[in-house]
Amino acid sequence: MLTHNVAAPSSLCPILSYDCHFQASDHLLFPHTLNPNLNHATRKIKGFRLKANFWDSIRSGILKNNATQIVEPPSTVEEEEELLPEEFVLVEKSQPDGEVEQIIFSSGGDVDVYELQALCDKVGWPRRPLSKLAMALQNSYMVAALHSVRKLPGQEGNEEKKLIGMARATSDHAFNATIWDVLVDPSYQGKGLGKAMVEKMIRTLLQRDIGNITLFADSKVVEFYQNLGFEPDPEGIKGMFWYPRNVDEQTDSSMIMTMAYWLAKSQQQPSPSPFPLLSHFTEHPFPPHLPT
Amino acid sequence: MLSRGIISNFRTPTPTACKYSISDKDLESRGFLLRRSISDLNLDQLNSVFVAVGFPRRDPEKIKLALQHTQSMLWVQHTKSQKPVAFARATGDGVFNAIIWDVVVDPSFQGIGLGKAVMERLIEELLDKGISNIALYSEPRVLGFYRPLGFVSDPDGIRGMVYSRKQNKKK
Numbered sequence: 001m002l003t004h005n006v007a008a009p010s011s012l013c014p015i016l017s018y019d020c021h022f023q024a025s026d027h028l029l030f031p032h033t034l035n036p037n038l039n040h041a042t043r044k045i046k047g048f049r050l051k052a053n054f055w056d057s058i059r060s061g062i063l064k065n066n067a068t069q070i071v072e073p074p075s076t077v078e079e080e081e082e083l084l085p086e087e088f089v090l091v092e093k094s095q096p097d098g099e100v101e102q103i104i105f106s107s108g109g110d111v112d113v114y115e116l117q118a119l120c121d122k123v124g125w126p127r128r129p130l131s132k133l134a135m136a137l138q139n140s141y142m143v144a145a146l147h148s149v150r151k152l153p154g155q156e157g158n159e160e161k162k163l164i165g166m167a168r169a170t171s172d173h174a175f176n177a178t179i180w181d182v183l184v185d186p187s188y189q190g191k192g193l194g195k196a197m198v199e200k201m202i203r204t205l206l207q208r209d210i211g212n213i214t215l216f217a218d219s220k221v222v223e224f225y226q227n228l229g230f231e232p233d234p235e236g237i238k239g240m241f242w243y244p245r246n247v248d249e250q251t252d253s254s255m256i257m258t259m260a261y262w263l264a265k266s267q268q269q270p271s272p273s274p275f276p277l278l279s280h281f282t283e284h285p286f287p288p289h290l291p292t
Numbered sequence: 293m294l295s296r297g298i299i300s301n302f303r304t305p306t307p308t309a310c311k312y313s314i315s316d317k318d319l320e321s322r323g324f325l326l327r328r329s330i331s332d333l334n335l336d337q338l339n340s341v342f343v344a345v346g347f348p349r350r351d352p353e354k355i356k357l358a359l360q361h362t363q364s365m366l367w368v369q370h371t372k373s374q375k376p377v378a379f380a381r382a383t384g385d386g387v388f389n390a391i392i393w394d395v396v397v398d399p400s401f402q403g404i405g406l407g408k409a410v411m412e413r414l415i416e417e418l419l420d421k422g423i424s425n426i427a428l429y430s431e432p433r434v435l436g437f438y439r440p441l442g443f444v445s446d447p448d449g450i451r452g453m454v455y456s457r458k459q460n461k462k463k
Contacts, residue, residue, distance in 0.1 A: 128388070132388065139385040140385055141361075168385075170385050170391070171361070172358040172381075172383045173360075173361040174357040174361070176393060178383075178391050180385070202455060211457075212455075213454070213455035214391075214452065216427060216450050217450065217451050217453050222451050222453070228455075229456055229457075230456070231454055232451040232452070233452065234454045235432075237429050237430065237431055237432070237452065238446065239445065240429070240452075241425070241426065241427050242441075243442050244425075244448070245424075
């Protein structure tokens with residue numbers, strides 16, 4: 001029988017209350033068999049950097065005797081919110097054999113690029129060069145991740161940690177943030193984890209006083225984000241893209257075709273052309289996609 | 293003060309003309325300098341341009357912070373007054389995606405191609421960096437400004453979405 005533990009003493013870090021509709025259906029969390037295709041390595045878990053007294057105050061729900069109350073004006077932080085820690089457990093589950101699985105949210109950017117590549121493959125996204133992926137993560141203002149950590153009782157220090165979700169945001173650190181690349185391992189989808197991840201991201205961004213949080217959503221996921229509080233085309237403001245390729249074809253060829261466009265546009269370009277490779281592609285002129 | 297008469301005297305481009313609608317040289321000859329960094333940019337004056345076009349007045353220190361964390365920016369300086377009269381910037385991850393923000397032209401200098409000049413060069417800079425996914429959020433009244441530059445709204449049904457705190461007070 002599955003149990004749903006909250007604040008289990010054996011866990012390495014306490015559990016933040018998870019205000020999603022999660023609690024109702026325990027059986028949805030675990031697949032009964034581990035996906036053998038997952039490419040992950042067993043590795044020791046890092047210590048969580050959380051302060052004990054902070055967690056005590058969360059658990060008790062009271063902030064008495066705590067001199068450092070949140071004093072930000074209500075416009076930036078909803079109600080009286082404690083600052084979200086960088087890493088915490090979303091859900092913890094126990095198996096009949098005593099194995100415990102924790103789903104951990106982190107916003108500190110602790111994402112292995114190889115694991116991320118494998119996860120992108122799993123959800124069917126087109127491949128992107130690893131070096132570029134790494135750079136994109138590095139240049140992102142926030143990289144949020146979901147990791148699954150499994151451990152057997154009595155085997156402290158021998159845990160299996162794998163990446164099961166990620167989302168990142170770029171930002172100017174002051175006004176605007178844009179969320180990109182939200183993905184959850186298909187084996188863990190449908191359980192509210194993606195929703196929780198994005199929700200925690202939003203909360204962290206708002207706590208850092210970044211008020212304009214934006215994203216671009218495929219028509220299929222507009223409702224998902226609406227449920228999180230996003231509004232499409234607010235006040236008629238439209239998302240626009242520069243000569244977009246088909247959404248499926250996010251490969252480097254998009255860059256080549258874009259250059260082909262510039263070549264076509266600048267026919268009086270003096271030699272040498274700034275785009276020497278374009279001669280190969282002039283056979284396939286890129287027609288500007290203008291709306292009717 | 294520029295008048296539209298100057299534009300009608302514009303000669304046809306020579307064979308070695310550049311790829312932009314108005315070349316750097318032409319802008320210079322009309323009393324405008326193209327700038328690409330935060331240096332010499334008077335943030336209070338920039339803030340005034342923002343306000344003049346209808347943006348809320350923002351804390352200059354926060355504007356400074358935003359610009360310090362902006363990977364690409366372009367502005368036009370009015371040579372005579374040294375003031376910024378057009379501006380645009382882009383943030384992103386430096387490899388895949390870029391979003392263009394704060395595209396403004398001082399109302400007194402609108403209609404002479406400065407906004408276009410800034411946008412064309414900003415796009416070029418992003419393409420040069422290898423970034424091909426260039427996006428922005430456009431108010432409905434300026435969709436017609438972005439379309440001729442090559443922007444398409446809601447391609448393949450992709451919608452721009454913004455988080456609204458007012459909706460979520462109950463949470």
